[in-house]
Amino acid sequence: MAPESGPVPVATGRARALVPALLFAVLLVVCGITLYKISNRQLDLHEIKSPLIGRPAPAFSLPSVADPTVTVSNATFAGRTYVLNVWGTWCAECRAEHGALLQIARRGGVAVLGLDWKDDRSAAIRYLAELGDPYTAIAADDDGRVAIDWGVYGAPETFLVGPDGLIKHKHVGALSMSDWDKEFAPKIAALAKSPGGAP
Amino acid sequence: MTPAARTAAAGVLLLLALRAFAIDEAPAFADEARQARYEALTQELRCVVCQSNSIADSNATMAADLRRQVREMIAAGKTDDDVRDFMVARYGDFVLYKPPVTGRTYLLWASPVLLLLVGLGSALYVIRQRAARPLGAETDDDAPVAAQDGDPRA
Numbered sequence A: 001m002a003p004e005s006g007p008v009p010v011a012t013g014r015a016r017a018l019v020p021a022l023l024f025a026v027l028l029v030v031c032g033i034t035l036y037k038i039s040n041r042q043l044d045l046h047e048i049k050s051p052l053i054g055r056p057a058p059a060f061s062l063p064s065v066a067d068p069t070v071t072v073s074n075a076t077f078a079g080r081t082y083v084l085n086v087w088g089t090w091c092a093e094c095r096a097e098h099g100a101l102l103q104i105a106r107r108g109g110v111a112v113l114g115l116d117w118k119d120d121r122s123a124a125i126r127y128l129a130e131l132g133d134p135y136t137a138i139a140a141d142d143d144g145r146v147a148i149d150w151g152v153y154g155a156p157e158t159f160l161v162g163p164d165g166l167i168k169h170k171h172v173g174a175l176s177m178s179d180w181d182k183e184f185a186p187k188i189a190a191l192a193k194s195p196g197g198a199p
Numbered sequence B: 001m002t003p004a005a006r007t008a009a010a011g012v013l014l015l016l017a018l019r020a021f022a023i024d025e026a027p028a029f030a031d032e033a034r035q036a037r038y039e040a041l042t043q044e045l046r047c048v049v050c051q052s053n054s055i056a057d058s059n060a061t062m063a064a065d066l067r068r069q070v071r072e073m074i075a076a077g078k079t080d081d082d083v084r085d086f087m088v089a090r091y092g093d094f095v096l097y098k099p100p101v102t103g104r105t106y107l108l109w110a111s112p113v114l115l116l117l118v119g120l121g122s123a124l125y126v127i128r129q130r131a132a133r134p135l136g137a138e139t140d141d142d143a144p145v146a147a148q149d150g151d152p153r154a
Helices: A009-038 A091-109 A119-133 A145-149 A177-193 B003-021 B032-044 B061-075 B080-091 B107-130 B145-150
Strands: A061-063 A071-073 A082-087 A112-117 A135-140 A157-161 A167-172
Touching: A071 A135, A082 A091, A091 A112, A091 A119, A091 A177, A112 A145, A119 A135, A135 A145, A145 A157, A145 B061, A157 A177, A167 A177, B032 B080, B061 B080
Parallel strands: A061 A135, A082 A112, A112 A135
Antiparallel strands: A061 A071, A082 A157, A157 A167
8 A cells, every 4th residue: 555545544444443343233133133033932942843743643552641551542543633732740831831722622623632741640630630631632651752752852842743644743832822823723724624634 | 299280180080070970870781882882872962851961961851761762772782873863863963962964054064164264364364454554554543553552663
């Protein structure tokens, strides 16, 4: 740079000083958007995307919570759309979503299977007597093996299985009616219309 | 032994002692090779509940269930890849501390190299800019900045 171009370095010097400030501003905006999404529950950093979506629902045959001599198997529901709700009496969030499950059961149209995960049977029976029982049937997964097969990593988790036996959707955390109407109801309506499940 | 060396030795011993607080209560494999594989695998698999612990370090009941799964698969003669595939099929790449390079993870793997290149690029740029300036022209608009840089020519 020639010495006679005096004023130019001043300008470029100021412009250069702005670069870190601009980069910092971009960083702030990205952080802000991310925090906003987290606070609005649009983004959950702990949520793990299930590789099981679109894959066959893992088969299970477990003793029923109500009567251990009876076996609950999801094979019974083959060809139908059903929901599998993973819960436990030890799980506080499950209590929070219980009202929504009852409402879903009252609406009907879809079987709600329960998977009672690593729980005490008598505690489960007491819990349902107190809060009401939304489940079509409940399987007792005492040693947590079925939960591992379904990729469960926390309760509650709710799966939607189509008539073709494929997992259509998974909801992690307490389910609200607005979650149900947004995520499950449209998929269930589409499954009812599509001829895919019919023989 | 100097005091500093003594402190360092104490620190190392303390770190070694931490191994004694292992969370895994299951009995070890009689076969040492299998035990080594079990330990390596459980270190490599991430606890999905606690999310930044390996399943070897976590005492969440979920982690205990996953350790039992690994143990049983090794006992049944399954390979390390069988165990990894089993976990990935259920929990996705997330369950591996070392995710495979795929279309979705290439940026993750490339980012250290990319950042290094960006750093080198900006360093080169700054060095060239400085080198191109004539002596004494370092101070553009305000002299104090150059003085703070400790440049004797300022």
